[in-house]
Amino acid sequence: MTLDRTTTVRPAVTTDPGPRPPSRRVSPGQWASQSLTMAWRSIVQIKHNPSELLDLSIQPIMFVLLFTFVFGGAIGGSTDAYLQFALGGLIAQNALFLTIYTATGLATDLQKGTFDRFRSLPIARSAPLSGRILGDVLRQLWSLVVLLAVGVLLGFRITTSPLAVVAAFGLLVAFTLAFSWTSVLLGVLARDPEKVQIYGFTVLFPLTFASNAFAPTQTMPGWLQAWVSINPVTRMADALRGLLVGGPVAANAVATLLWGVAFAAVFGPLAVWALRTRT
Template identity: 60%
Template sequence: MTTATMTATTAPTRRVGPVAALTQTATLAWRSLVQIKHNPWELIDLGIQPIMLLLLFTYVFGGAISGSTGDYLQFALPGLLVQNALFYTLSTAVGLNTDITKGVFDRLRSLPIARTAPLSGRVVADTIKQAWAFALLVGFGMVLGFRVETSVLGVLGALALLVVVVLAMSWMSVLIGLRAANPEKVQMFAFSIMMPLTFTSSALVDPRTFPGWLRAWADLNPVTHLADAIRGLLIGGEVAAPALVALAWSAGFVVVFAPLAVRAFRGRA
């Protein structure tokens, strides 16, 4: 007589605790960061474009806008920090779209991990890379003549505020990356949003020179408040009010775009 034995197996649960989700996010963020070891030029790419823009805006437009390149450098560098950080969120969107089209997320989906981990891991990794770009751009700006007129705490506060706000706004790029059919369309859609968003703000020029209808938008534009707060932290000026508005916008971006991105990931991955 043979006795049949049955081994009870427990199906893996889809629910993951918050601590495990954070650990998985950190692991996937490290996955993105460790790729720099095999492609160190990625860090150089983070600096080439912002440095080129800094040189072009300072020495081509600076004299016409502010009367001298030195004055414009003091005004524009904080805004270029914001612009560069927002434009780099395009890389987040392109990277996500590439992972999806290559089937990387299909493998991640088979693992018992939090649904948000692949998305938040990519966002966190790219945010860390932005800290490198921030330091590089400020350092190069100081070589050109930019001077921090506050303190080291002001610089650290500017970096922290920039990271928090851009981290929140990255969810909009994540959604674009998940919805677009291929990386080329990601760049087209995201660039079409980021370009007018940054140039119709106080990042590079004083909005008081805008027509009335455009100035009204600039006063609402989250990039304006972020640029003003960063400028205040680096060279002096009002900080609290624009920083609070920028943080409020950040909360709105997370509330609106993060759930949409997770839903799109579930349907696309």
């Protein structure tokens, strides 16, 4: 982010008022307004692409229904008991799937030249990215609301407090924002929005399914348990369960956030480097 707080020094004696030279940098206020405008764009895109709204709504609903009624009895003994266990996992999995939109959006902008258009404008260099991220947070919020609403309709009981639900959303956003850097890198490298889907799902499917999102860790073979117990999806799912239906939160939340820091530390610089090299 290039924010400049210094003011331009003007000559003490002005003989010719003339046109004022354009400013060198973007002010923090301008940066905020440009990011909001970019976020607006990211939301308006959904309006014109109803399939994305379906993805954002139908897909999570479908997952909840399938897992609860198809696997619920077998895994959890009863669909009710399973839903109490699985909804946290479904929320975590869905949140990770949503980060794909960061990659497809960016790949599309790069491919169509929209990104170049933005870069030729006198706006903050980071505004296209910060705006997209803000839009992605709103997508996360929407999906969380849909998932919780469907869950509650099917009998899911939030046994904690509204504050804990807010904390759950906060944790979700914090982790997915950090994790989004993998998606930014993917979007820059893929060059083609179609490819993003393939790459994305070959990574995200194993990552989210090889976790305790849908089944308890103890039921898995030992070699898998070793991975599942440290998988960030497991730790986030457990933290979300704790925040929604009670149970240990602190250790899992800290582990989730540490994973987030690790993802951001590795993929953040890589993504920025890729974006610089590419453009």
